[in-house]
Amino acid sequence: MTENAIPAAVTAAVAEVGPQPGPLLEVLHAVQRRLGCVPEGAIPLIATALNLSRAEVHGTVTFYHHFRRTPPGRWVVQICRAEACLAMGGDAIAAHAEKYLGVSMEHGAVTSADGRVTLEPVYCLGLCAQSPAALVDDEPQVHLTPESVVALLAGLGVAEGGSV
Numbered sequence: 199m200t201e202n203a204i205p206a207a208v209t210a211a212v213a214e215v216g217p218q219p220g221p222l223l224e225v226l227h228a229v230q231r232r233l234g235c236v237p238e239g240a241i242p243l244i245a246t247a248l249n250l251s252r253a254e255v256h257g258t259v260t261f262y263h264h265f266r267r268t269p270p271g272r273w274v275v276q277i278c279r280a281e282a283c284l285a286m287g288g289d290a291i292a293a294h295a296e297k298y299l300g301v302s303m304e305h306g307a308v309t310s311a312d313g314r315v316t317l318e319p320v321y322c323l324g325l326c327a328q329s330p331a332a333l334v335d336d337e338p339q340v341h342l343t344p345e346s347v348v349a350l351l352a353g354l355g356v357a358e359g360g361s362v
């Protein structure tokens with residue numbers, strides 16, 4: 199990400215959302231769509247553009263797990279960690295994905311060492327009837343098993359341990 203990419207993304211995001219009450223969340227979504235994350239450098243620019251304090255913007259970014267602080271990997275794999283998926287073996291799905299990539303989602307989204315895959319815990323994808331479920335770059339993956347999630351990660355070109 200170049201240094202100019204952040205102000206350009208913030209300006210475009212603010213222009214896209216336009217003047218309306220309480221646009222902060224929409225601007226944050228728009229910045230993340232452009233940059234893949236909401237980097238630290240975007241926070242003062244958003245605060246100025248929306249006439250908010252930096253603390254307000256920072257607080258919102260850190261409150262919602264959806265907003266990433268650093269760019270994601272080439273692939274974003276969102277593993278559902280909500281009730282219906284857990285009841286259908288979701289813990290084993292998450293554990294196998296973490297083990298395969300050599301990462302832990304204990305503190306939220308995490309990217310494999312090679313930068314190819316970001317593994318992200320999410321809380322219900324609306325696919326409960328087909329649980330356990332995940333999304334790979336917004337593509338639903340359902341009725342997962344420990345074996346199928348490992349095959350899915352291998353299919354993204356990542357070797358065990360998170361290397362190519």
Ligand code: FES
Nearest residue numbers: 278283323325326
């Ligand atoms: S609980 Fe996992 S999709 Fe709803």
